[in-house]
Structure formats: C-alpha cells, structure tokens
Amino acid sequence: METFGEIIVSALIVIGATFALIGSYGMLRLPEVMARLHAPTKASTLGIGGALLASMLYFLFFENTLSIHELLISLFLFLTAPITALFMAKAYLHIHPEVGEQLPKPESCDWSTYETPSGNVRPRT
Amino acid sequence: MTTHHHPPDERTLFERWVPHPLLTATLTVIWMLLANSFSVGGLLVGLVLGLSIPRITASFWPDRPHIQNYGKAFAYVLLVIYDIIVANVQVARIILFRPLKSLNTCWVCIPLDLTNPEAITVFAGTITMTPGTVSCDLSADGHALLVHCLDAPDREAAVRDMKARYESRLKEIFP
Numbered sequence: 363m364e365t366f367g368e369i370i371v372s373a374l375i376v377i378g379a380t381f382a383l384i385g386s387y388g389m390l391r392l393p394e395v396m397a398r399l400h401a402p403t404k405a406s407t408l409g410i411g412g413a414l415l416a417s418m419l420y421f422l423f424f425e426n427t428l429s430i431h432e433l434l435i436s437l438f439l440f441l442t443a444p445i446t447a448l449f450m451a452k453a454y455l456h457i458h459p460e461v462g463e464q465l466p467k468p469e470s471c472d473w474s475t476y477e478t479p480s481g482n483v484r485p486r487t
Numbered sequence: 488m489t490t491h492h493h494p495p496d497e498r499t500l501f502e503r504w505v506p507h508p509l510l511t512a513t514l515t516v517i518w519m520l521l522a523n524s525f526s527v528g529g530l531l532v533g534l535v536l537g538l539s540i541p542r543i544t545a546s547f548w549p550d551r552p553h554i555q556n557y558g559k560a561f562a563y564v565l566l567v568i569y570d571i572i573v574a575n576v577q578v579a580r581i582i583l584f585r586p587l588k589s590l591n592t593c594w595v596c597i598p599l600d601l602t603n604p605e606a607i608t609v610f611a612g613t614i615t616m617t618p619g620t621v622s623c624d625l626s627a628d629g630h631a632l633l634v635h636c637l638d639a640p641d642r643e644a645a646v647r648d649m650k651a652r653y654e655s656r657l658k659e660i661f662p
Contacts, residue, residue, distance in 0.1 A: 381575055381579060384579045384582055384583060385579075385582075387582060387583075388578070388579075388582035391582060391587070392582070392587070393587055394592075396592065396621070396623075396635050397590070397592050397637055399621050399635070400578055400619060400621060400635075400637045401578065401582060403615055403616065403621060404571075404574050404575050404578040404616070404619075407571055407575060407616065408571070408572060408575035408576075429523060430520055430523070431520045431521055431522075431523040433520065434517065434520050434521060440612075440616065443615065443616065444611065444612035444615035444616060444622070445612075447615050447621050447622075448611070448615070448621075448622060448623065448624075451621060451622075451623035451624065451635065452623065452624060455623065455624060464594075465594050465596075465633060466594055466595060466596040466633075467596070468596055468598070468626035468628075468630065468631035468633075469598070469630070469631070470626075470628055470630070471626055471627040471628050472626070472627055473624045473625070473626055473627065473633055474624060474625050474626060474627045475624050477627040
C-alpha cells in the first residue's frame with residue numbers, strides 16, 4: 363500500500379512538473395504576445411493541479427489526515443487566471459492600437475478598450 | 488408619527504440576518520478549509536465571518552443573480568474541469584510539436600445571447616481556461632466578446648462550438 367501511494371504521488375508530481383515546464387517553454391517558443399498568453403493560462407493549470415493533488419494524496423496516505431485546503435488554491439487559481447489574462451490582453455490592445463484596427467468588429471459599437479461606454483452600460487434585458 | 492418614508496420591512500428575521508444563506512455557507516466552509524483542521528472555535532469564527540461579511544457587503548450586490556438549476560451548475564463545473572484537462576494536453580502538444588508557421592492564430596468575435604453580467608463573466612472565464620482560446624475584451628455595449636484563438640482554422644466553427652458547448656448551458660443555469 364505504501365509503495366502504491368508513493369508511485370501515485372510521484373507520478374502526479376512528475377506529470378504536474380512536466381506540464382509546468384511545457385507551459386514555461388511555450389512562453390519562449392510561441393511567436394507573439396497573444397499566442398504566448400495561451401501557454402501560462404492553460405498548461406500551468408494542470409501543472410499546479412497535479413502538484414496539489416499529489417499533496418492531498420500524500421497527507422491521506424502517509425499522515426492519515428484529510429488535507430483539503432489545496433482545493434482552495436485551485437479555486438483561487440481558477441478565479442484569478444482568467445482575470446490576469448484579460449488584463450494582459452487589454453494592456454496589449456492599449457499599447458498596440460494598430461492591432462485594434464484589424465480586429466473583427468461587433469455589430470453596433472467598438473470594443474470597450476477603444477470606446478468609452480456611454481450612459482447606460484447595463485446589458486439589455 | 489408615521490413611518491411612511493420607510494416601507495415596512497417584510498423580510499423575516501432570518502432573511503434580514505442571513506440575506507444570502509449560500510454565501511454564508513461558502514464563507515464558513517472556506518474559512519474551515521483555510522484552517523485545515525476541524526475545531527469548534529474555528530467553526531464559530533467561520534460562522535461569525537460568514538454572517539457578518541454578507542451583511543457588510545450586501546449593498547454591493549443589490550440584484551444578485553439567482554441560479555436556477557444547481558444540478559446543471561454542478562454538471563457545468565465538472566464539464567469545465569474535464570475541458571481544462573483536455574485543454575492542457577492540447578496546448579502542450581501545440582507548444583511541443585506543431586511547426587509555428589502552421590498555427591492559425593486569429594481573433595474572433597462572439598455575439599452574446601447572455602445578458603446577465605455574472606453569466607457573461609463565467610462564460611469569459613470558461614473560454615480563457617479551455618482549449619486554445621483567451622477572452623480578451625467585451626464590446627462597449629456588452630453584447631459581444633473578443634476572443635483570441637491559438638489555433639482555429641475555421642473561425643465560424645470555433646464560435647459555434649463555444650456557443651453550443653458553454654453558452655447554451657449557462658443560459659439554463661442563469662435565468
């Protein structure tokens with residue numbers, strides 16, 4: 363049982379670390395800023411997830427305690443990763459107005475980075 | 488003499504003290520998870536936080552969204568977790584093996600059927616966490632979403648997939 367637990371925990375750590383490494387490598391390899399943004403938002407989620415799952419299982423197998431606050435880390439990660447990515451994308455659009463001209467346009471108005479919402483900004487009901 | 492200026496508060500005592508039972512429960516559970524061990528003292532502190540924070544912040548969510556179907560919301564969370572795992576593998580394969588010239592990076596515009604701000608937030612967050620897409624901006628009137636695709640040979644199919652897979656489900660969860 364002990365060996366079994368060790369194998370599972372080490373496998374999860376190795377898988378997680380591999381994905382984290384691939385995510386970092388993607389930052390180096392991909393050609394432009396927007397493409398690079400994909401690497402850390404995706405590949406590193408599984409990297410951290412693997413490490414956290416390994417931590418939970420380690421405490422379950424070897425310390426006989428149920429440790430679930432790792433779930434909180436993944437919860438906070440899910441909350442913050444999309445917002446960070448959105449801010450970086452918006453900063454990129456601000457710095458490169460020439461990119462904004464090539465974007466597909468929504469029907470009635472421009473993207474909010476380039477247009478100040480006028481008056482009522484609540485969505486239609 | 489009269490109290491005409493203040494319409495009578497028709498909420499029950501429970502509703503006044505616990506305006507958002509689910510938020511109270513969530514905050515208490517999160518506090519217990521942070522402590523990572525069960526004790527009566529910890530539970531009491533958690534309950535105090537869970538009861539006071541919703542009352543203090545109540546004015547920030549005057550018309551909070553009502554989740555219509557908790558079963559479907561739970562199924563949605565599981566679907567997204569599954570998609571995140573698939574997304575990780577897909578993006579890892581693109582990073583490692585795809586020749587960079589064959590990547591079809593592009594911007595797409597997703598017209599939104601969702602109107603609820605919270606539902607749009609969840610939709611945008613889901614798009615960022617799932618295969619090869621990052622949501623980048625909202626249109627000024629809030630009716631379209633700008634998405635960057637890492638590899639989308641067919642833009643219209645990509646938009647259709649995202650709308651069918653996530654937006655249609657979110658429409659059933661948020662009224």
